[in-house]
Amino acid sequence: MQRTTLDLWVGLFVMAGVAALVILALKVGNMGSFSAPESYTVYAEFDNIGGLKARAPVKSAGVVVGRVTGIEFDTQSYKARVRMELEKRYPFSKDTAASVLTSGLLGEQYVGLETGADSAMLKDQDKLTLTQSAVVLEKLIGQFLYSKAAEGGGKNEAAPK
Amino acid sequence: MMFGRDALSVRGLGANSIDALWRLGYATRFFGLTLSHSGTCGRRPRLVVREVYYTGVLSLVIILVSGLFVGMVLGFQGYQTLTTYGSESALGVLVALSLVRELGPVVSALLFASRAGSAITAEIGLMKATEQLAAMEMMAVDPIARVIAPRYWAGVISMPLLAAMFSAMGVFGGYLVGVVLIGVDEGTFWSQMQAAVDVREDVFNGVIKSVVFGIAISWIAVFEGYDAPPTAEGVSGATTRTVVTSSLVVLGLDFIMTAFMFRGM
Incomplete structure (x- = not known):
């Protein structure tokens, strides 16, 4: 069985694929928080x-x-x-x-x-x-509005008298 | 099968439905047959390696270039939308998540179906049309073990690797546009991305998706080739069917898997 350039290309291809997965796991994702x-x-x-x-x-x-x-x-x-x-x-x-x-x-x-x-x-x-x-x-x-309304309501009642 | 008047009639509809069911059953039996004849691939890995070259390595250019451009477009579009909300620091998150979860597996699967799936179908179909498969059987060489199974396994192996490279390339493209061209802060880009992308939830689920797509596309491609009518017309029709069917199957499977994986828990 002899080695051919085809094997080299396939080897490179698989290496690149695995490298891309590792990049995705380490650089893009955060492996640290996982384990x-x-x-x-x-x-x-x-x-x-x-x-x-x-x-x-x-x-x-x-x-x-x-x-x-x-x-x-x-x-x-x-x-x-x-x-x-x-x-x-x-x-x-x-x-x-x-x-x-x-x-x-x-x-x-x-x-x-x-x-x-x-x-x-x-x-x-x-x-x-x-x-x-x-x-x-x-x-x-809601609390803010209520407190504002309470303030305003007091004044309004006082005004007409 | 039935065109013209019959295709529109109830009878034609029934015939087509039964024919489709028939083909589905035949395809399933063929899938089982392919798996049970895969022992040769284990004993002679050279057969698979050769097919990985044709399906995987030769698809590299289109996958890498598409990944780069998809990532760059995502960078532009994402930036445009995110600036409206004043959160362009989340650009890295947007690019990485959309690539790793969806675009990486799906777009590379669609490209893979049209680049490698069609080639597999055409090759097997032509082998059948020129009676090479029959000749192999005459010589007591099992064509399923010798021709079909290696191509099937090569597709299953290549697909996740290609999808991972697509995603990595896309993230790089998003980085080029976002950080180098537009000028989003580099530290924020990567740190926000790393904080948001979970290895198990996002990356691993993306890999599962691409493995499933690889199985589906390779199965459809080898079946259509094996089932093709042994004529020039038949082979061309089978090649078209491979691309159309596997694209639809990929999109349908993607919807189902997304519904399972990202239900918004």
Whole structure:
């Protein structure tokens, strides 16, 4: 069996195809977040998570420290139960506060963590108790309108007399 | 089969439907036959390598050039639309996601069907018309194992590789237009892209799509060639049918797979 130039071309072709796949995986996609290093799972219950989705980043001080891996509705407390995987190399204190935040005005939503003063650290399967819900824009506007209307209403009643 | 008055009548419609069902069943049996006769390809990989050259390597030029241009057009069009919302930093995301999820597998499959699928059909059809397949059988050489199966497997191997190269080339084209020509910030372009494109959800699903397209196109191409009436007219008709059928099948399969993969969870 002798080698031919045809084999060389096919070899080059297969190499180029595999290289393109590797480029897509590493350069275009983000392989790092896919095969996350060692992590631990914590839970948090929110009154309202707004538009938070699974795979959203968990950030502390702006740095991505983990990912949201699951969201479900808890029928015991009627709250949203968010499961997060945090990287092992980032330990947080037990009284860490979690809040659903938005990057920019209309950007994607993420979970922000702010560490507390407790010396005990979060362990696997722990639950965060201090949570703050997402800001719902409609409610905010509604409150603003109500407060404006209350101000304006008082003046109008006073004026005719 | 039935043209003229009969094609419009109820009888013609029934005959055509039954004929289509018949062909589908025959094609399915032929697919099974091809798979069960694929052992020779494993024992003599040289047969497949030779066909990968003809179906894959020779399709490279059209795939790479189309990928580059599709990516560049996406760069222009995406930028145009995104500036309206002041979010041209998301250009990389738009280019990469549309290529990896949809355009890469689908457009390269359509090109592959017209470039390589038609060639496979014409070759096999002509072999049949000139009685080469019958001659092989006379010499106790199995034409399905020796001719059909290598071409089928070469198509299945080539398709995902070509689609990956198309997508990579398209992203490069989008980069050329977006970053080099228009001047979107290079760091934002890549970092937003990497943050948004998920390897398992997007890249891997794109590869699955292209593998399925490869199987479908190769199957249609070898079947149409094998089933072609052994005349000049028959071979040309089979070649046309390969391109038309596989294009429609690719678009239909793409819809089904997209509905499964990206339901908007």
